[in-house]
Amino acid sequence: MSSIITAVRDRPADLPLGVPATSTGSAPPVLAVRDLAVGYRTRGGVAPAVQGVSFDVAAGEVVAVVGESGSGKTTTAQAVIGLLAGNGHIESGSVEVSGTDISGWGARRLESVRGARIGLIPQDPNNSLNPVKTIGANLAEVLQIHRYGSKAAIRARVLELLYRVGLPEPEACARQYPHELSGGMKQRVLIAGAVALEPELIIADEPTSALDVTVQRRILDLLADLQRELGTAVLLITHDLAVAADRADRILVMKDGRLVEQGPTARLLAAPATDYTRTLLGDAPSFAAPAARTATRELVERATPADHAVVVDRLVQDFPTGRRRSFRAVDDVSFTVVRGTTHALVGESGSGKTTTARTVVGLQHPSAGRITVEGHDVTALGGAALRRFRRVAQLVYQNPFSSLDPRQSVAEIVGEPLLNFAGTDRARRREVVAEAIDRVALPADVAGRRPAELSGGQRQRVAIARALVLQPRVLVLDEAVSALDVTVQAQILALLEQLQQDLGLTYLFISHDLAVVQQICDTVSVMQAGRIVEQGTTARVFGSPTHEYTAALLDAIPGHTGTTHDHHDKESAR
Known part of the structure; x- marks a missing residue:
């Protein structure tokens, strides 16, 4: 926690909670969210995902939204830009962009806002770029939707953007396909797409969570440079408190679909007002306080x-x-x-x-x-x-969601390695599986569930239990x-x-x-x-x-x- 606070030691902490650090007084904020409530329609009715969320983002300001999976931070961002899942719907509240309420707009009208006034940097570049189109064609698509100009003008703008985000040999890069670029290079392409039309607001949804630390720093530096150059506001969605501390003017903390705390970065990290924020800070790995082993x-x-x-x-x-x-x-x-x-x-x-x-x-x-x-x-x-x-020796993979068979129950997944060894009868397998599930601190009733019914942390515990079942x-x-x-x-x-x-x-x-x-x-x-x-x-x-x-x-x-x-x-x- 102390190293996170060190990251913001030079930030002013004398602003009242909830007031943008760069507030311009009479000018409306670039983004104003008021009493936002979002729900997902299911067979059992409407499941609330976001409730009563209100905040502003001023011109040129970087605001980070932090919280665990399921806290509602990504749903909030999707509601702002009109990209909720098919069963998602804004139940109440408003979303204003520079004073214009867009919360009731239809899909076609929202297309005029996305890219032009609000840019989006998605989390996963592997799923966000069309693999059968070249990098140049991927970028050109944004410009074509908004009728940027002639083919020649669009091509020139694509090359300018690739150069601007620091990609070597823009002309060669424009001819390449996404699979030919590294993760960091693909993320630069997504940033180029987000700033292509110089929007007022950029929503960056976990833009560096899949990147190595050095690549992460270069990407965040690039985003900061472009933000300063264009005067663009940034809404940064992240679960990495160190990134939020290092880059944001203000931080919003979400839990269970609600905004539990917000304020200037320095003040919130130095004197958190809620137990939940204190828990988040306490759980963050810190270089300032290495564990004693x-x-x-x-x-x-x-x-x-x-x-x-x-x-x-x-x-x-x-x-x-x-x-x-x-x-x-x-x-x-x-x-x-x-x-x-x-x-x-x-x-x-x-x-x-x-x-x-x-x-x-x-x-x-x-x-x-x-x-x-x-x-x-x-x-x-x-x-x-x-x-x-x-x-x-056993291997525990990075992504438990993709390494666990979605068709199998937890008991079947954990017990599967035992099937490769003779002499383990069904009764003994059940016993060994139950012991492994208990050892990783999961309740016994998860044995009958499937991976999709578990949280990310529970799935990783299942992966560890499966690795332990052979007693490596x-x-x-x-x-x-x-x-x-x-x-x-x-x-x-x-x-x-x-x-x-x-x-x-x-x-x-x-x-x-x-x-x-x-x-x-x-x-x-x-x-x-x-x-x-x-x-x-x-x-x-x-x-x-x-x-x-x-x-x-x-x-x-x-x-x-x-x-x-x-x-x-x-x-x-x-």
Whole structure:
């Protein structure tokens, strides 16, 4: 929490709650939401999603809306821009854009507002760009809808926008398809689309939640530059309190469809008025207050080679790219994990960390090198031996919604690994499944439910229960908490620590969230372009980084201060 407050230490806190920091007096706010209520029509009637929400966004102001999944923050944004789901409806209240109430407008009339007066940056660029159209055609579509001009004028504007958002070689980029761009590049394209017609307001719905920390910083810097240049207001929807603290003039806190608190960023973070806001701040991972892991730290300090649960020695992983060429995803990687401790692999997308993790659990065969896990040479395993190895090491995937079969009940999902091993009868399977569900602190009645009936945190607990049902000694956690809200994330991290203490588990933790890594991991390897550039204890690597890439990762964390920031400030001043 203290590092979040540090991020706003220079912000003025002398404005009354709810008053925009950049209020212009007589001029109407760019956005004025009054007593907004939104419901979704179901067979059982109308299910309320947002109730009695009121707030303003002034010209040039950045307002962040924070809260857990289901709090109503995205529904509020969708109501503002007229993009509610088919069964969603504004039940009461008003939405005014520069003094004009648009809450009762029909779909066709709202199309004249979207893009021209309100721009939208969606959360997931993979689902927001048409995969069969080029980047240029995707951007041109926004301009064509609003009759921007001739084909030549539209093409010139597309190239100007691509250049403006920092994409290299705009003409070449315009000819590429979405799958040919990285996540950060695709997000820049979405920003280009949002600012194409220089709208008064941009709604940014979790615009960086799927991005690595360094890419996140570049995207947020770009958005801030464009916002200042155009004088555009920004409504930022996020579950990342550090991002809100670092970027917003004011913060709105939502819970269960209601606005529970709002105010200037500095004041709200320094002196929250509600227990819920205090809980959100308390659950946020913080660099200023690293977790004390005394017991596991001692295991690392006194470890001998016999204590290594995982040994990766000179691992190489090549992938063929055609015409007898290959791409080297992992290059000469070596590290060890002490039994009963947690080791992190961190780095940007494409650094090789997930490929390394998949190789450790035997999901792919390495091109070269050797991996041993609890004495098993993983590189030599195959067939029945590899299947038996599943009792030793298990993988917990990033997205439980896509990794759990939606047609199966929780009991079937958790018990499925047991079907691969003879000698486990139905009665014993039920018993083992019930024990696994109980161990991850889920109520017994979830056994009969399906994934769609569970929250994100519950689904991740089911994924962990499934991994534990074979009683493995090593768990590989691939971005296992990155898709979760801060409070749910804190609960899952606490569960993982408790399971490690109770069962003596060894964790290999794959993450791009360095604050979480500092909280839960004893040792860390920093990967860049398939190689390990720095490794050691988490305290040493994050406290005194020796490689410039590690320093850059740390510098990119919202609200993080330290020696790397001091160095950055000195360089910037030159």
